[in-house]
Amino acid sequence: MQSQAQAVVIGGGVVGCSVLYHLTKAGWTDVVLLERSELTSGSTWHAAGGMHTINGDPNVAKLQQYTIELYSEIEELSEQSIGLHLTGGVFLAATNERFDWLKSMHAKGLYLGMDTEIISPKEAADIFPLLDPDKFVGAMSDPLEGHLDPSGTTWAYAKAAQKNGAVIHQQTRVMDLQQNQDGSWCVITEQGEIHTEHVVNAGGLWAREVGRMVGLELPVLAMEHMYLLTEDMPEVVAFNDSSGLEVPHCVDFDGELYLRQERKGMLMGTYEKACKPWSPKETPWDFPQELLPADIDRIAPSLEVGFEHFPAFQNAGIKQVINGPFTFAPDGNPLIGPIKGLRGYWCACGVMAGFSQGGGVGFALSNWMIEGDPGFDVWAMDVSRYGDWASLAYTNKKVQENYSRRFSIRFPNEELPAGRPLRTTPVYDRLLEAGAQMGEAYGLEQALWFAPTGVVDEFSWRRSTDFEHVAGEVNAVRAAVGMMEISSFAKYTIRGSGASDWLDRLLTCRLPAEGRMTLAPMLNYAGKLIGDFSLANLGDGEYFIAGSGLAENYHMRWFTQNLPEDGSVEIIARGAGLVGLSIAGPNSRELLQRMVDDDVSNQAFRFLDIRKLDVGMAPCLVGRVSFTGDLGYEMWMEPEFQRYVFDLIQSQGKDLGLRLFGSRALNSLRIEKNFGSWAREYRPVYGPYEAGMDRFIALKKDVDFIGKTGAAAEKEQGGKLRLRVFVVDAKDADAIGDEPIRYEGEVKGWVTSGGYAHASGVSVAMGYVAKEIADKQYGWSIDILGETLPATPQTEPLFDPSAERMRG
Numbered sequence: 001m002q003s004q005a006q007a008v009v010i011g012g013g014v015v016g017c018s019v020l021y022h023l024t025k026a027g028w029t030d031v032v033l034l035e036r037s038e039l040t041s042g043s044t045w046h047a048a049g050g051m052h053t054i055n056g057d058p059n060v061a062k063l064q065q066y067t068i069e070l071y072s073e074i075e076e077l078s079e080q081s082i083g084l085h086l087t088g089g090v091f092l093a094a095t096n097e098r099f100d101w102l103k104s105m106h107a108k109g110l111y112l113g114m115d116t117e118i119i120s121p122k123e124a125a126d127i128f129p130l131l132d133p134d135k136f137v138g139a140m141s142d143p144l145e146g147h148l149d150p151s152g153t154t155w156a157y158a159k160a161a162q163k164n165g166a167v168i169h170q171q172t173r174v175m176d177l178q179q180n181q182d183g184s185w186c187v188i189t190e191q192g193e194i195h196t197e198h199v200v201n202a203g204g205l206w207a208r209e210v211g212r213m214v215g216l217e218l219p220v221l222a223m224e225h226m227y228l229l230t231e232d233m234p235e236v237v238a239f240n241d242s243s244g245l246e247v248p249h250c251v252d253f254d255g256e257l258y259l260r261q262e263r264k265g266m267l268m269g270t271y272e273k274a275c276k277p278w279s280p281k282e283t284p285w286d287f288p289q290e291l292l293p294a295d296i297d298r299i300a301p302s303l304e305v306g307f308e309h310f311p312a313f314q315n316a317g318i319k320q321v322i323n324g325p326f327t328f329a330p331d332g333n334p335l336i337g338p339i340k341g342l343r344g345y346w347c348a349c350g351v352m353a354g355f356s357q358g359g360g361v362g363f364a365l366s367n368w369m370i371e372g373d374p375g376f377d378v379w380a381m382d383v384s385r386y387g388d389w390a391s392l393a394y395t396n397k398k399v400q401e402n403y404s405r406r407f408s409i410r411f412p413n414e415e416l417p418a419g420r421p422l423r424t425t426p427v428y429d430r431l432l433e434a435g436a437q438m439g440e441a442y443g444l445e446q447a448l449w450f451a452p453t454g455v456v457d458e459f460s461w462r463r464s465t466d467f468e469h470v471a472g473e474v475n476a477v478r479a480a481v482g483m484m485e486i487s488s489f490a491k492y493t494i495r496g497s498g499a500s501d502w503l504d505r506l507l508t509c510r511l512p513a514e515g516r517m518t519l520a521p522m523l524n525y526a527g528k529l530i531g532d533f534s535l536a537n538l539g540d541g542e543y544f545i546a547g548s549g550l551a552e553n554y555h556m557r558w559f560t561q562n563l564p565e566d567g568s569v570e571i572i573a574r575g576a577g578l579v580g581l582s583i584a585g586p587n588s589r590e591l592l593q594r595m596v597d598d599d600v601s602n603q604a605f606r607f608l609d610i611r612k613l614d615v616g617m618a619p620c621l622v623g624r625v626s627f628t629g630d631l632g633y634e635m636w637m638e639p640e641f642q643r644y645v646f647d648l649i650q651s652q653g654k655d656l657g658l659r660l661f662g663s664r665a666l667n668s669l670r671i672e673k674n675f676g677s678w679a680r681e682y683r684p685v686y687g688p689y690e691a692g693m694d695r696f697i698a699l700k701k702d703v704d705f706i707g708k709t710g711a712a713a714e715k716e717q718g719g720k721l722r723l724r725v726f727v728v729d730a731k732d733a734d735a736i737g738d739e740p741i742r743y744e745g746e747v748k749g750w751v752t753s754g755g756y757a758h759a760s761g762v763s764v765a766m767g768y769v770a771k772e773i774a775d776k777q778y779g780w781s782i783d784i785l786g787e788t789l790p791a792t793p794q795t796e797p798l799f800d801p802s803a804e805r806m807r808g
């Protein structure tokens, strides 16, 4: 075995082999794959081999589309048959709610260029003859579906990579990983050591163990999964004979079943409610290539529905039940990318749909390793979306929830309960007492809205029970004053002699003067948006940044990667060690004045000023800024002061019309101000000019900030997209995100955020459209739940376009 390689991929399942192939395709040919047994000997060999493009996240769907389109390429290059059956498929809805969901999937597919179609149950039965149309209300067809031979496909990636120069060692287990002083790695195997710049954890069922070699506890859990194979079925043979076609793929969401033809019979699999984790603490190294015992009782409830929905199964003999384990992350999406502070260690784990996603994962990861950027929007798959709080026990609960809900609808207003509450702040109980309906972001509980006793969210695609109460919160902010907990923001302290220079290079804006704040976008090397922060200069070389809480680990990874090596800059993620409360609305100044000795008049405490103030007796950092677009203040404090400040605000604000508000009201407030938000309007696929952040891109500043060249080019060439805001003629449902935006009937963009702007009394959608038509005043419409609704572009914010409220 050689002693040196540019990159070492650990694991020869479909994912590791795809990573290996993509590295070689992009030009890294000095690459090695190490496999403890034989290729495919983890989850891969017993997979059902199904593949599809549909995914709730359009960016993941795009990578799935890429995977399927790649298959003919690797088959040709490797000369290895992958047994591809591109049969097409149908997705079935037995309820109106599910049919609404299918319509929303179809709508998303429109701007991704997918050829899905909404069809009737009768039309579905013409395509998939085994179903009883009376059991369904509607369906969606998709031509880009099918199945393949899992082993052939894995070998096709492997052989194609070998042709490009890669080396594969089977029967070579990686025992340990040691990082050298210079950041390179020593990969210790049963057959000797290899030195390399990059290691890829594609360990599949053993991903946790390969993580633990470097002190990482990856949030991954394997679940048992069963599918059955029938004897030959006359109905299948008859359809094959009469149509000349194979019985296509089928997903019956309400039966929680997936089906496809296998030889002259059928394969039926299920994600059963009574699911079972496999080897929850660690995966034995000697786990052989063998099946787990079948447990038909566990899947019996789903099979019963299956026999009803697909009557031909009632007479079919069961030939075999396959039960095998495969891994999931808490939200069911892969975990890919680099790890904060571990140079050259890459993850390609938790891929639960290796034959739909493996190609895309390999492509994105190889781009990332070679170019420094995945080249796609992989936010939904980025390993950094979980922090250290995602413990093994949390993962166990969440993965089971995800597995058992794999085919369940998640409504836009539905919060999932497993593994909660986990992270809470000191005012958590106070908020609950006030009727808070809680949601969770990055493991932290936050108030979504406040309900009167006995009222809870009724899950729906349409406006629901919260509507009038969120309206009350919004109106209190616009007319008087509201208080919101803002601890879920990420907070960072930056200090050290090099802090100013470092921030100047990292962020696109000019640094604020002492005691001042600014909006601060951050770009990657290609000049695309990877962050939007508020940056405050606290003086004495200390800075304070607040940004998206969801992206704390993501941003810390970038910050750490880009820190100077001389130790002149220190950055600390404050997490829940610094918590916050915000007050907003025309009476917020009066309220603040009642609680502090200092003069906080408009002249003495201007918009975007920040300073340390005692709020009552509690030392706080107070900034005059607010995401509501109204006069407002953010107060940051150590957790031990939060309840005190909360109670003080409550008592002092009573006669000023104070009301608590939650994140749903905040969304309603910010969309009528055209304020964008991270992971919605701001993502790594958009340029700062496309996103309308021109004012904060200081191309003229005398610093070569990261992404400056790309941003300058975007400015000159204009980019491809523009962020726009529309008022929609919505009826009883508002846009939520990912709906298609049409211009003169044709899909020309997509929604990033939406909702009802209660104060303005209109339904609003924000989204990206093609630049060439972005300034057209007429001809727009937006699809909501299958209906194309007229939309009017807003050239200026609906609320307070001159920003007098915020600044006055």
Ligand SMILES: Cc1cc2nc3c(=O)[nH]c(=O)nc-3n(C[C@H](O)[C@H](O)[C@H](O)COP(=O)(O)OP(=O)(O)OC[C@H]3O[C@@H](n4cnc5c(N)ncnc54)[C@H](O)[C@@H]3O)c2cc1C
Residues within 6 Å of the ligand: 010, 011, 012, 013, 014, 015, 016, 034, 035, 036, 037, 038, 039, 040, 041, 042, 043, 044, 045, 046, 047, 048, 049, 050, 051, 172, 173, 174, 175, 202, 203, 204, 205, 206, 207, 210, 225, 226, 227, 322, 323, 324, 325, 326, 348, 349, 350, 351, 352, 353, 354, 355, 356, 357
């Ligand atoms: C019953 C069943 C049905 C399924 N059906 C489908 C389906 O229809 N469609 C679909 O897309 N997916 C399906 N899947 C899921 C699919 O199998 C997985 O998504 C896929 O196999 C994951 O591949 P992987 O490469 O990440 O992991 P694995 O296949 O587990 O591969 C990891 C490899 O790494 C090796 N390894 C680990 N540690 C080391 C080490 N230290 N040194 C050397 N080598 C190491 C292992 O030996 C193994 O070969 C199914 C799974 C099951 C169980």
